[in-house]
Amino acid sequence: MKIDKFETSIEPFRIKSIENINPSSRFEREKKLKEVKYNLFSLRSKDVIIDLLTDSGTGAMSSDQWSEIMRGDESYAGSPSFERFKSAVKGLMPFKHIIPTHQGRAAEAILLSLIGGKGKIFLANTHFDTTRGNIEATGATAIDLGSPPAGGADSFHPFKGNIDTDALGKFLTERANDVAAIILTITNNAGGGQPVSLANIRSTAKIAQKYNKLFIIDGCRFAENAYFIKNRENGQFLRPIKEIVRNCFSVADGMTMSAKKDAFGNIGGWLALNDDSLAERARVKLIQTEGFPTYGGLAGRDLDAIAQGLSEIVDENYLQHRIQLNEYIVERLVEIGIPVVRPAGGHAVFIDAKKWLPNVPPLRYPAHTIACKLYEVGGIRSCEIGSVMFGKQIDGGERPAEMELVRLAFPRRTYTRSHIDYLIEVLASLEDEIRDLKGFKIVKQTNQMRHFTCEFEKIE
Ligand code: F0G
Numbered sequence: 001m002k003i004d005k006f007e008t009s010i011e012p013f014r015i016k017s018i019e020n021i022n023p024s025s026r027f028e029r030e031k032k033l034k035e036v037k038y039n040l041f042s043l044r045s046k047d048v049i050i051d052l053l054t055d056s057g058t059g060a061m062s063s064d065q066w067s068e069i070m071r072g073d074e075s076y077a078g079s080p081s082f083e084r085f086k087s088a089v090k091g092l093m094p095f096k097h098i099i100p101t102h103q104g105r106a107a108e109a110i111l112l113s114l115i116g117g118k119g120k121i122f123l124a125n126t127h128f129d130t131t132r133g134n135i136e137a138t139g140a141t142a143i144d145l146g147s148p149p150a151g152g153a154d155s156f157h158p159f160k161g162n163i164d165t166d167a168l169g170k171f172l173t174e175r176a177n178d179v180a181a182i183i184l185t186i187t188n189n190a191g192g193g194q195p196v197s198l199a200n201i202r203s204t205a206k207i208a209q210k211y212n213k214l215f216i217i218d219g220c221r222f223a224e225n226a227y228f229i230k231n232r233e234n235g236q237f238l239r240p241i242k243e244i245v246r247n248c249f250s251v252a253d254g255m256t257m258s259a260k261k262d263a264f265g266n267i268g269g270w271l272a273l274n275d276d277s278l279a280e281r282a283r284v285k286l287i288q289t290e291g292f293p294t295y296g297g298l299a300g301r302d303l304d305a306i307a308q309g310l311s312e313i314v315d316e317n318y319l320q321h322r323i324q325l326n327e328y329i330v331e332r333l334v335e336i337g338i339p340v341v342r343p344a345g346g347h348a349v350f351i352d353a354k355k356w357l358p359n360v361p362p363l364r365y366p367a368h369t370i371a372c373k374l375y376e377v378g379g380i381r382s383c384e385i386g387s388v389m390f391g392k393q394i395d396g397g398e399r400p401a402e403m404e405l406v407r408l409a410f411p412r413r414t415y416t417r418s419h420i421d422y423l424i425e426v427l428a429s430l431e432d433e434i435r436d437l438k439g440f441k442i443v444k445q446t447n448q449m450r451h452f453t454c455e456f457e458k459i460e
Helices: 026-035 063-071 080-092 104-115 129-137 165-178 198-210 222-232 241-250 276-289 300-313 316-336 366-378 417-434
Strands: 097-101 121-124 141-144 179-185 214-218 254-258 269-273 348-352 383-385 405-409 440-444 455-458
Touching (some): 097 276, 165 179, 198 241, 316 348, 366 383
Parallel strands (some): 121 179
Antiparallel strands (some): 254 269, 440 455
């Protein structure tokens, strides 16, 4: 946030409550990482200096949110906390039915158990991994139709998260009967945190309408997406974020949401729908798996914290600060010569490990190799989004992922500019550290979602 004529951009908040960071030595971190067989998910968070594993549920709540926590009403049914939650959601997303869940994937599981099934196809810009998992669990198929960015990962395109509407139209012309729904993930997390334009959302809605298909938005990072629309799309600059958000959702048939992202929640989510009969079936499923429809697996206090969080997330000072910090990191890394996905995304910065570490082949996991070194050298925990996460196939074989990325995901309102400068300094120092690395091999793994628990051995 800039004040008057002054150049220094400051955090648009001050700190009221703190958590201490444990300093550790490089020797200690090397030992810890070896002990957990080089799986960063297995580290204890107290052994991490800066935790950029995820932006999910890891943000700082405001003092107003903590006040709402005290206001929470814990009645099993008919709690006023639910009324406040519902009206906050409806204020931004004008859907008829709002169904709370304990997090985003629970909303996905409920919806997909009702509309998925063998032989059905789901089309998306890019399915997030839990969405894909929930689709495949029903026997259905998830197909990604992201727009191929002209010029690759570092080319500038304002809306790299868009779905390829030509490919979508073509697919539906040929196989409309097989398609169960179209999903737009905004922003496009697995595709580099890149935004989807309002024009693309509207065109997708039109195509869905033409073929009479359900159009669902995975809205986890809706406010960041709206900020990008405001600043990058023609004719949007003078419009309030809240109005843009309402435009995005008003053309969809429903949404799934993780309140752990753009609702400033530490937990929570929801499923929203317009269709009465689908919503009724979803509520029955909710009662079976999550809880009564006025709490959906959450405490009343969580519903109130989310309701308050929704009023704060559309604040432009906050959004500008968040996105500009990402832009600042990307600019510094480009200056240093570290290849990154450009332009900067909403919630994270993505390092292109294929380019930075070309001597480590995809199935020796270059992004994982960099992520481990980043922890050893600076105590910074990041997340591999590459062949460890996506390489294992349903048939048991292994195929390289399309991209090998190290994701640095930023918890909301949690770290300051000095943490960020430390991150940049550590990354700059890695250039000399990584050149002779040979990568890793996986020595123990599960059949699905192996990245959470698999064990590695360093290739010497
Ligand atoms: N959709 C998207 C786009 C997500 O990024 C996530 C979670 C979910 C759905 C599932 O929500 O965690 O509340 O069940 N993403 C986290 C991440 C885990 O680190 O990107 P959830």
